[in-house]
Amino acid sequence: MQSVNSFDLVIFGGTGDLAMRKLLPALYYRHCAGQLPEDGRIIAAGRGAMDREGYLGFLDEKSRRHLRQAEFNESQWRAFSERIDYVKVDASNADDFRVLAERLGHDEQRVRAFYLSTSPDFFAEICQQLHAVDLVTPKARVVLEKPLGRDLASSSSINEAVGAVFAEHQIYRIDHYLGKEPVQNLMALRFGNALFEPLWNSNRIRDVQITVAEQIGVEERGEFYERTGALRDMVQNHIVQLLCIVAMEPPISIDPDIVRDEKLKVLRALRPFTPEDVVSRTVRGQYRAGAVNGQPVVGYLQEQGIDPSSHTETYVAIKAEIGTWRWASVPFYLRTGKRLQERVTEVVVNFRPVPHSIFPSASRASTPNRLVIRLQPDEGMELHLLAKEPGDQMNLKPVHLNLDFSESFKTRQLEAYERLLMDVLRGNLTLFVRRDELDAAWRWVEPIMAAWQKSGEPPKTYTSGTWGPAAASALINRDARSWPEEG
Ligand code: BG6
Numbered sequence: 001m002q003s004v005n006s007f008d009l010v011i012f013g014g015t016g017d018l019a020m021r022k023l024l025p026a027l028y029y030r031h032c033a034g035q036l037p038e039d040g041r042i043i044a045a046g047r048g049a050m051d052r053e054g055y056l057g058f059l060d061e062k063s064r065r066h067l068r069q070a071e072f073n074e075s076q077w078r079a080f081s082e083r084i085d086y087v088k089v090d091a092s093n094a095d096d097f098r099v100l101a102e103r104l105g106h107d108e109q110r111v112r113a114f115y116l117s118t119s120p121d122f123f124a125e126i127c128q129q130l131h132a133v134d135l136v137t138p139k140a141r142v143v144l145e146k147p148l149g150r151d152l153a154s155s156s157s158i159n160e161a162v163g164a165v166f167a168e169h170q171i172y173r174i175d176h177y178l179g180k181e182p183v184q185n186l187m188a189l190r191f192g193n194a195l196f197e198p199l200w201n202s203n204r205i206r207d208v209q210i211t212v213a214e215q216i217g218v219e220e221r222g223e224f225y226e227r228t229g230a231l232r233d234m235v236q237n238h239i240v241q242l243l244c245i246v247a248m249e250p251p252i253s254i255d256p257d258i259v260r261d262e263k264l265k266v267l268r269a270l271r272p273f274t275p276e277d278v279v280s281r282t283v284r285g286q287y288r289a290g291a292v293n294g295q296p297v298v299g300y301l302q303e304q305g306i307d308p309s310s311h312t313e314t315y316v317a318i319k320a321e322i323g324t325w326r327w328a329s330v331p332f333y334l335r336t337g338k339r340l341q342e343r344v345t346e347v348v349v350n351f352r353p354v355p356h357s358i359f360p361s362a363s364r365a366s367t368p369n370r371l372v373i374r375l376q377p378d379e380g381m382e383l384h385l386l387a388k389e390p391g392d393q394m395n396l397k398p399v400h401l402n403l404d405f406s407e408s409f410k411t412r413q414l415e416a417y418e419r420l421l422m423d424v425l426r427g428n429l430t431l432f433v434r435r436d437e438l439d440a441a442w443r444w445v446e447p448i449m450a451a452w453q454k455s456g457e458p459p460k461t462y463t464s465g466t467w468g469p470a471a472a473s474a475l476i477n478r479d480a481r482s483w484p485e486e487g
Contacts, residue, residue, distance in 0.1 A: 025066050043086070112140040205352065209332075214336075215339065
């Protein structure tokens with residue numbers, strides 16, 4: 001465990017949902033692990049007038065319950081609280097920033113990280129205010145939460161404004177999927193083993209399927225979700241990043257820019273969508289009432305903060321193509337949705353069948369090999385092979401080689417934000433998104449957003465607790481393929 005130098009971490013949006021659910025718990029775990037230096041300070045900044053005691057009470061009420069029960073320790077929690085301070089900061093109030101600057105002091109040797117966990121509408125103003133009170137020192141850095149803007153134009157204007165104050169190497173654009181242990185394990189699997197690389201191309205692979213399925217609905221984030229939708233919330237960032245890691249060429253090293261260069265090449269090779277492609281290669285859905293895990297749930301349109309005539313999508317399926325020698329003619333089927341049957345994140349790699357089968361067709365010899373890399377909820381890997389069924393007939397049956405990573409490594413897994421926050425403080429950019437990657441991802445999804453909007457058609461509805469709209473099955477069945485749960 002690499003320790004971290006003296007730091008001040010300022011969290012804008014310090015009373016917000018992300019801070020309570022993820023950021024403060026992640027910092028608490030790192031505190032307990034002894035990774036934070038004695039003088040590491042956490043300063044929550046929020047618009048509410050509150051003193052430090054008030055904030056600590058708020059934290060007790062709102063954040064503590066998100067800690068894993070088994071890892072909670074009263075005296076550690078109290079010691080952790082000692083690091084925390086609160087400052088009232090309104091993005092448009094210069095005086096508030098002067099107070100913040102005084103609180104931080106002028107030690108240029110200290111790492112100062114500004115985590116912007118507010119609406120992106122405030123990012124530009126906050127950065128300008130930080131600059132005006134001389135807080136942007138060479139050791140300062142800024143962390144930007146996703147989604148950054150609503151499209152390429154708004155994302156570019158935020159990036160321009162932030163870039164006018166911070167250099168690119170000081171900007172940490174978070175995509176928390178990159179901080180997940182299993183996502184990094186994907187890199188380890190691909191580039192730490194000689195086994196896969198010779199098979200990792202269109203000669204051997206028939207298609208790749210990436211699923212990020214959730215059981216939760218929009219929860220208390222209706223207003224945010226209504227403006228965002230699944231394409232911007234999940235596809236433009238998390239799914240596209242997963243796709244890059246699956247599809248990229250082996251980088252020459254793990255150096256941040258080398259890895260990001262390779263991901264960028266994939267993004268640039270994604271085949272752009274014409275309006276006709278959007279009709280034939282994408283599906284958007286919206287959940288209606290149903291039951292998840294046996295519990296009745298309301299439909300999207302009945303959720304709090306949702307316009308009852310909303311066309312916002314809660315489900316997306318896309319057939320993507322990557323125009324490179326390695327991936328020519330290999331479809332990448334991507335899908336994500338809320339209120340689906342199971343919570344599962346997985347990458348399924350379907351291999352081509354054997355070129356010539358010597359076994360009679362009745363023996364199911366044509367079932368192709370499949371590699372399933374499961375990222376959530378349990379991390380593991382399955383290799384589907386064919387083996388002879390015991391008996392006097394030459395019958396082939398599918399068998400699974402099953403690897404459960406939590407069984408193999410019996411250690412506690414870091415949560416994505418634990419790792420990413422430590423990377424910010426240590427200055428490691430590998431797991432953060434560079435501006436050109438983000439721009440390329442927007443460029444790829446923009447024609448989809450535009451065509452959906454122009455069509456005026458509502459999303460296809462699906463019952464909560466199922467695997468999404470029937471049109472998503474049709475999308476893949478048309479190519480004589482099926483989603484994993486369809487067999
Ligand atoms: C967030 C999205 O980025 O990722 C949420 O805004 C989504 O809508 C979440 O629920 C999923 O993350 P995880 O780590 O639970 O898979």
